[in-house]
Amino acid sequence: MATKTSHLSAPPYKDPNHPANPARADWLGQWLSESWKLLALPLLLFITIPLISIFLRTDVRAFFTNLNQSQVIQAFSLSLVTSLTTTAVTLLVGTPVANLLAQRSNRFFRIADTLVDLPTVLPPSVAGIALLMAFGRRGIFGPGLADIGINLPFTTIAVIMAQTFVAAPLYVKAATIGFSAIDPELKQAAALDGASRWQTFRYVTFPLAWTAILSGSVLTWARALGEFGATILFAGNFPGRTQTMPLAIYIGFEVDLNVALTLAVILICFSFLTLVIVKGILHRRLDANLGIASM
Numbered sequence: 001m002a003t004k005t006s007h008l009s010a011p012p013y014k015d016p017n018h019p020a021n022p023a024r025a026d027w028l029g030q031w032l033s034e035s036w037k038l039l040a041l042p043l044l045l046f047i048t049i050p051l052i053s054i055f056l057r058t059d060v061r062a063f064f065t066n067l068n069q070s071q072v073i074q075a076f077s078l079s080l081v082t083s084l085t086t087t088a089v090t091l092l093v094g095t096p097v098a099n100l101l102a103q104r105s106n107r108f109f110r111i112a113d114t115l116v117d118l119p120t121v122l123p124p125s126v127a128g129i130a131l132l133m134a135f136g137r138r139g140i141f142g143p144g145l146a147d148i149g150i151n152l153p154f155t156t157i158a159v160i161m162a163q164t165f166v167a168a169p170l171y172v173k174a175a176t177i178g179f180s181a182i183d184p185e186l187k188q189a190a191a192l193d194g195a196s197r198w199q200t201f202r203y204v205t206f207p208l209a210w211t212a213i214l215s216g217s218v219l220t221w222a223r224a225l226g227e228f229g230a231t232i233l234f235a236g237n238f239p240g241r242t243q244t245m246p247l248a249i250y251i252g253f254e255v256d257l258n259v260a261l262t263l264a265v266i267l268i269c270f271s272f273l274t275l276v277i278v279k280g281i282l283h284r285r286l287d288a289n290l291g292i293a294s295m
Contacts, residue, residue, distance in 0.1 A: 051268060054264050054268065055265065062261075062262070063258075063261070066262040071248060071252075072248070072259060074240045075243055075244060075248035076245060076263075078240070078241075079245040079246075080225075082224070083163060083224040084221065086221070087220050089160065089164055090220050091171070091213075095175060095213075097116065098171070098176040098178075099205075101172065101176040102176050104180070116173065119165055120169045123229065125230070125233060127166055127229065127230035128230035129233060131158075131161060131162060131233075132234055136153050137153060155235065155242065156235075158234050158235035158236075161234065161235075162231045162234045163227045166223060166230050173216070174219060178209030178211065179209050181212075186204055186208075190204050211281075215278060215282060225245070225267065226271075228247065231246070231247065232250075237251065249264055249267075
């Protein structure tokens with residue numbers, strides 16, 4: 001008698017990475033994409049709303065009236081002169097430091113790199129006290145400078161020193177990144193062709209790293225323009241001599257809010273327009289590099 005056997009077929013293989021419902025997977029992916037946009041919204045609103053509030057609370061007539069006040073004119077001109085001077089000084093003394101830090105084989109790299117980063121994490125008030133203890137009348141170098149007729153605290157030079165102490169590290173870090181990205185073989189080729197170190201920097205290093213130098217310079221200028229804590233401790237708050245726009249805003253907040261709002265609007269517009277121009281230049285440079293690379 002023949003027995004009847006049954007053959008059970010194996011269940012079909014299912015790829016765990018393959019979605020069971022493609023339509024549902026597409027909807028889920030679209031939902032996640034929109035969720036990321038919603039998650040980015042709180043921080044963007046948190047930054048945007050206070051800035052817009054300044055413009056909404058600023059009376060247009062009071063704004064143009066305050067522009068003619070001597071306090072506003074003096075604070076604006078002093079801030080512009082000191083911040084530009086700080087940027088120039090930083091370019092002069094910060095570029096060699098950035099070039100040194102770009103050579104990571106240097107034995108003092110870590111120490112120098114830490115020293116450069118330190119002012120960016122220190123509270124500005126600590127920076128002001130440090131400058132006073134070094135160059136104040138009772139500081140380490142203050143009495144010696146006073147003997148030769150040099151008094152740095154509470155002068156315009158003190159404003160520049162405070163701004164440089166706080167803002168220069170931003171330029172050094174940006175320039176260091178630009179210098180580090182240059183292929184060392186290009187410098188070696190220039191040296192083999194008989195170029196000196198200055199010629200190598202002028203014709204090879206600077207043209208290749210100018211975008212990093214520009215961005216670092218703008219960051220330094222913007223940071224110097226908004227410096228407050230170190231300036232008020234080391235340079236004081238004297239109109240026409242050491243009172244920059246942030247210090248005038250501080251005084252105006254207590255005396256005349258409209259003056260503070262006027263200076264705040266000026267600072268916001270200056271910073272925004274500068275960033276737009278510089279970012280436009282950097283993006284054009286990036287697009288040009290991408291176009292050359294794709295050829």
